[in-house]
Amino acid sequence: VSGGVPLAWYLVFSSTLFAIGLLGVLVRRNAIAVLMAIELMLNAANVNFVAFWRHGLLPAGEGPLTGPTMGVFVITVAAAEVAVGIALVLVCYRKWRVADVDRYDVLRG
């Protein structure tokens, strides 16, 4: 199936996803919206891993499945990050009754 689609298409797609995720991190104030934008960027990175693995040249001695293995690791880390992130947001919400990242300013000097 992948024979027809050149690598650059995948890269442009993932670049767009990454830029949109970056926009979300910069523009949104709600902590959960920021988490969602981070998920977008992680997904873009995952697409890149797999596309480069599928289309690139393999170095000698490379294992058969480096790209998908990296993808599995990224998904694992993303799941852990979301679990801890949501728990942190809940704790902060209980404490200050807000979910906006720019209102958590107890460390301000």
Added chain:
Amino acid sequence: LLLLVVLGVAAGLAAQVGLVAWLGGPRAVFAQLAVLGVAAALATVLARNLVHAALGLTAVFFVVACVFVMLEVEFLAVVQVLIYVGAVAVLLMFGIMLTRNIAGDETTRVSRGGMAAGVVLSGLTLVMLVVGVVSQGRDGAGVSWTAPPAVPAGDSRAAGLEGMTRGLGVELMTRWVVGFELAAVLLTAAVVGAIALARPVLERRHAGGPEPAEAVVSSPSGEPAEVAP
């Protein structure tokens, strides 16, 4: 109405046929997936209602799973749907539900100046990445980035694509053991940490002890109470 439906289906079919004839089958499918994914991502980032944003994010997860299928890594596509759509999206929904009711609140976006700065920064990033990709494809040292790839005969990827689940298991247990164990430790720590973070308030509530900040759980208007620093 029936005529309208028939006309719509016919127009859609014609558009599909035209697109396939113009780009070729896989490219046409990928182009539509990409447009759908970008639209859903924009909806995720820009939707004022957080539930709509979460739904857009779920659509993006599905599109990325489809892209994985187009790259012939079906196992990763299944994992993507199971973990992202099945777990992460639900977790985010719970997070949205537990923090605030989101209908039409004004605090989810920044000011006009901040918005402009964000748009400029991410637009510059996008331009940089796309220009890099396209110019690299033009230079074309080694791998051709723009031409369809010649399927390499006899490299190790063929075996990997053949039995992906089995191969991935073997790889995780041999070449990537350290990373695998680290991921296991990380997941355990994350789950224990999440539970530890969420637990104390429950305990306090059960004990009926002093509730310093939790006394205002249901403020009458439903608005978050301002807390003086």
